[in-house]
Amino acid sequence: MNVALPPFKERARAALADRTLKLAIDRTTGTAEAKRAAAVAAFPEFDAARARGRAIKDHVIANLGHYLEMFERNATASGAHVHWAVDDAEARAIVTRLCLDAKAKVVTRSKSMLGEEIGLPHALADAGIERVETDLAEHIIQLAGETPSHIIWPAMHRTREQVAELFNASHQPPPEADDPATMVQSARRVLREKFLGADVGISGANFLVADTGATCTVTNEGNAELTTTPPRVHIVTAGIEKIVPSTAHAMALLRILVRSATGGELTQYTTFHCGPKRPGDADGPEEMHIVLVDNGRTKMLAGEFREMLRCIRCGACMNHCVVYRQIGGHAYGGTYPGPMGSVLTPVLDGLAAARDLPNACTMNGRCAEVCPVGIPIPTLLRAWRRRSWRERLEPGALRAGIGLWAQVAYRPALYRLASRIGVRALRAFGRDGWIGSLPLAGGWTAYRDLPRPSGRTFMEQYRDQQKGRK
C-alpha cells in the first residue's frame, strides 16, 4: 500500500508547514489528553483495571487458537457464517464476493480500522459497489477523498471550519449554518436515506466474544446499529486478536478502552450482534457473515512483537505522542499512525518501506505510560531499529558514523585524545558561548545554537586537579 507516497521526511515536512493541520491536531489531542486525565483521576481502580485488561489480553493471546475455535463454534450455532482470511487480499476477496452474491449496489460501513488495513474501500470501488461511510468523521473524509489520520477521530486533521466548507460543497441542500449542531443535522439527513436503502452493512468489531459467538461494536453516534440492522446482509471484518473469552471480559476491557480513548466512562452505544434475525425478531439482517483476518497477526504471535497483539485501538498513545502532535497521522503513511502504528506498519507494509517510523521517535516513553494494556511500545520500536540495523536498512553514512564512533569509544585513551582535539576544534566555530553553524551538524544548528565547549574536557581538568592534590 501507499507505494506512491513521497518519503517520510518529506511528508513530515509538509505536515509541519501546515498550520491549519497543527491547529486541528492541537484541538483534538489537547482535549483528549485532558479528558483522559480527568477520567483516570475519577476512577481510582484504573491501575487495577489496567492490570486486569492486560492479563485478559495476555491470556487470550496465549490461548488464541482455543478461543477462536470456540468463537467459530458459537457464532456458527447462532446462525452466522464464519470466514477465515490469511491476509488482506483474501479478506478483500471474501467481502467483495459476499457483497456481489448479495447483489449489493449500495453498502453502508461503520468505522473500522481493520477495513482500512485490508483496503476494503478501494476493493468495493473496484467491484463497482457504492460505499457509504456512516461514521460522521468517516463521512467527512469520504467526501474529502482522504484516509483516516487517527484511529478514533479519522477526520481529526480537519478543522470544523474546513468541514463546514466541505459540507457546503457536498451536501444537497447545503447545511443552513456552519455551527457543529447544524452540520451534524445535515450529515444525519444525508446519511439517513442511505442507511435505509443499503443492501449490505459492513462493520468492524471491538470485541469477538468466544463463549457467545457475538461480535461487539461500540460507537458514540449509533451509526453501527443503523449499519448492521436494516440491510439484508451484515458483514463483520475483525482482526483475530479482538477475541475475548466472555461478555464480562469485553466489559472489563471496555472500561479502560473508553476512558483511554475519549475520556468517557462508557460509549453511547455498545451493541452485541449475535447471529442473524431469528423467527419472531422485529428486525435484524437475514444473513450475518464474520470475516476473521490474520494479516500478519500469527506471525506477531510467534515473534518479538507479540505484546502488540494486546492493543485495543484506543489511540491514547498517539494523543500523548510529541511526534504525532506535530505531524499528524497522514505523515506516517500507514493505516495506523502514531506510536502503535510505528510498531504495526512495518509488520503490514514491510520494514524496508517503513524503517523511518520506528526511528522517528524520541523514546520518551509517554505512550507506554498511558497505554491501557501496558504495551512496552519503546521496547518494540527498539526491536524494529535492531532489525533494521541488522538488515542494513539504515543509511550508510549513519552506519559508518556509528561504527567509527564505536571504534573510538571502545578505547578510552584514544577517546580522551579525540575529545581533547574535538572540543578545541569545536571552539573554533563559535563566538561568545555559542556555535551558530557547524559543518556535519546542520540538523542541530539549522534550528538551534550549540553551546560552545569550555575548551578543556572534564577528564583533563580532573586529572590536573588530582595531580595538584598529590
Added chain:
Amino acid sequence: MSGQPQPTVGLFVTCLVDAIRPQIGFAAIQLLEEAGCRVEVPEAQTCCGQPAFNSGDDRDTARLARQTIAAFEGFDHVVLPSGSCAATMVHGWPELLAGDPDWAARAKAFAAKTHEITSFLVDVLGYAPSGRRLAASATYHDSCSGLRELGVAAQPRALLAHVEALEMRGLPGNDVCCGFGGTFCVKYSDISNAIVTEKAEAIEGTGADLLLAGDLGCLMNMAGKLHRRGAKTRCFHAIEVLAGRADGPAIGEEA
C-alpha cells in the same frame, strides 16, 4: 556516617558533560563528597552507548557495556549526572546482556547499584544541601528517561527546595519530551525543532530567570533553542544550583 565505612562511588561523568560542560562533573563530585562518599572517576569511561543502542546497533553497545561494567563494578555505587545515561545502564544493558551467560548476572548486579545523582542523594544517602542561596526564579523540566524509567521527579525538587531564595515556578507540560531524543534531533531535525519550539514557548511563558533539568542533552537542546529565539532564560543542570555553582556562566555563556 560515624562508624560506617565511607561508601565508594564511581562517577560516570557522561560524554556530553566531559566535552561540553565539565563543571557539572565537578558539581557532582562536590555533592557526593559532601554527602559522605569517596568519589573516584575511572579512566576507562567514555559513553553509555546510546547513539549505538538507539540506532539498533546492539553489538557495539554490548561491547561498551561490558567494558564499562568491568571498570565500575568494584564500587559500592555508580552515579551519573544524567537520568538518560543511567536508565540505559539500569534497563538497557541488562536487557542487552540477558542472553550472555558470562555477563547477564554482572549486568544485573551493576544495574542494581547504578543511580541518577539526585535520586541517589535523596533516596540512598538522605542528603540535603545546606547553606545554599540563589536569588532567582527557576522552572524545572523533567527529562523523560529519568522520569519514566527511573522515577526521578520528587528528588530534584526536594533538593532544590533547600536552596534559599530560589523561587520555583511550575512549567506547563513539564513532563512532555523536549524533542532531543539523542540522535533523533539530528536525524529528524524538522520534527525535533517543532517540538523544542513548543517547549521553549512554555519555558519563556513561565517568566523564570532559570531553566533547570537533570540531563545535559535535553538542556543543550532547550538552551540552544532559547538562545536562537533570543530568550533571556539561563540554563543550568540542577546539580550546579545544588552545589552552589550557578553564580558563574550558564550553558552557552562564557566568563
